[in-house]
Amino acid sequence: MSRPLADDALDDAVLRVGAGDRTAFDTVYDAVVPKVRQLVGRWVGEGPDRDDATQRAMIAVFENAHRYRPEVGRALPWILAVAGWEARTVLRRRGRLREAALPEVSICPEPSPERRASEHELSRALDDVIGTLSPADQEAVLAALERTPRPEVSPATFRKRLQRALARLQAAWESSHG
Amino acid sequence: MDELRASVRRAYERARIRQALPWAVPGLLLAGLGALANGPSVLPVGVVLTLSLVVMHWLGNGWDAGLRLGLQLGAVSFLALSGWALVFGACGSTCSSRCELFCLAVGAGAGASLARVAWIGETKQATGATWLTAWSAGLACLPLGWSGLVMVLVVVGVSSPVIVGASLRRA
Numbered sequence: 001m002s003r004p005l006a007d008d009a010l011d012d013a014v015l016r017v018g019a020g021d022r023t024a025f026d027t028v029y030d031a032v033v034p035k036v037r038q039l040v041g042r043w044v045g046e047g048p049d050r051d052d053a054t055q056r057a058m059i060a061v062f063e064n065a066h067r068y069r070p071e072v073g074r075a076l077p078w079i080l081a082v083a084g085w086e087a088r089t090v091l092r093r094r095g096r097l098r099e100a101a102l103p104e105v106s107i108c109p110e111p112s113p114e115r116r117a118s119e120h121e122l123s124r125a126l127d128d129v130i131g132t133l134s135p136a137d138q139e140a141v142l143a144a145l146e147r148t149p150r151p152e153v154s155p156a157t158f159r160k161r162l163q164r165a166l167a168r169l170q171a172a173w174e175s176s177h178g
Numbered sequence: 179m180d181e182l183r184a185s186v187r188r189a190y191e192r193a194r195i196r197q198a199l200p201w202a203v204p205g206l207l208l209a210g211l212g213a214l215a216n217g218p219s220v221l222p223v224g225v226v227l228t229l230s231l232v233v234m235h236w237l238g239n240g241w242d243a244g245l246r247l248g249l250q251l252g253a254v255s256f257l258a259l260s261g262w263a264l265v266f267g268a269c270g271s272t273c274s275s276r277c278e279l280f281c282l283a284v285g286a287g288a289g290a291s292l293a294r295v296a297w298i299g300e301t302k303q304a305t306g307a308t309w310l311t312a313w314s315a316g317l318a319c320l321p322l323g324w325s326g327l328v329m330v331l332v333v334v335g336v337s338s339p340v341i342v343g344a345s346l347r348r349a
Contacts, residue, residue, distance in 0.1 A: 055185060
């Protein structure tokens with residue numbers, strides 16, 4: 001049965017589980033399993049795959065609870081990242097992971113109109129800055145964003161081009177937006 | 179859902195054991211050194227020490243906080259006493275009083291350090307470290323006979339009342 005937990009309480013419970021406090025096990029389990037199941041379900045769909053991926057994800061979360069560090073961030077995103085990774089592993093093993101972009105998954109409610117507007121502004125600003133880059137840099141960045149096909153070069157060459165392009169993108173962003 | 183919870187719990191405990199196993203290495207090292215210095219009769223003491231290290235880390239929840247301190251104090255006690263035996267020869271009836279005094283001094287020093295840790299509130303850490311210190315020092319002390327036992331008892335004796343008192347104070 002899920003019990004809603006405040007972020008701080010969940011962070012504390014995960015830390016305690018990682019340190020060996022067994023009394024916190026059920027607290028973390030009950031708070032987290034519905035969210036993990038929902039996230040995993042979006043990746044792998046319904047059916048036995050979802051149960052399998054949920055089990056793998058929950059096991060991975062608790063096996064690695066000792067690695068959680070609150071200074072890095074909140075426990076829930078960390079847990080969902082672990083769960084997402086396990087879901088991808090299940091997909092990959094079943095040969096269903098395609099080259100196309102993976103679905104965006106979010107367990108948050110629909111964004112507000114204000115949030116949507118600011119995201120739109122941000123996206124436009126990013127497009128403007130990308131437009132100031134050289135053609136080669138634009139090609140690398142847009143391919144990384146999966147808006148255009150990847151150029152016909154080796155993965156190592158593409159990685160180097162992307163690294164340089166991202167550095168120039170960051171510099172361009174900082175000079176135009178502070 | 180219960181089956182899922184049970185399997186996750188089992189995986190969690192297995193992971194904790196896997197994380198605890200490397201702590202057997204310092205225990206085995208000390209046991210090996212103890213056997214080299216004092217003969218195989220100390221091996222049961224080494225086994226208890228090694229198992230204690232692994233179990234305390236597996237338990238976690240504050241019990242693992244005493245691992246480093248216990249090993250440090252225990253290793254110092256073991257090396258000091260083994261060094262003493264090396265320099266002055268194995269203690270026989272002619273030097274038993276010196277051995278006892280030396281064991282008392284080392285034990286009292288270790289016990290006082292642990293008592294201080296217990297006094298500032300870390301009772302689980304102090305209890306775990308006392309246990310480990312006693313068994314580590316026992317690797318060198320027990321072959322010395324009664325003086326060895328005296329040392330172990332002093333370590334426990336000096337720190338235990340403080341540990342108990344600190345626990346009662348916080349209860």
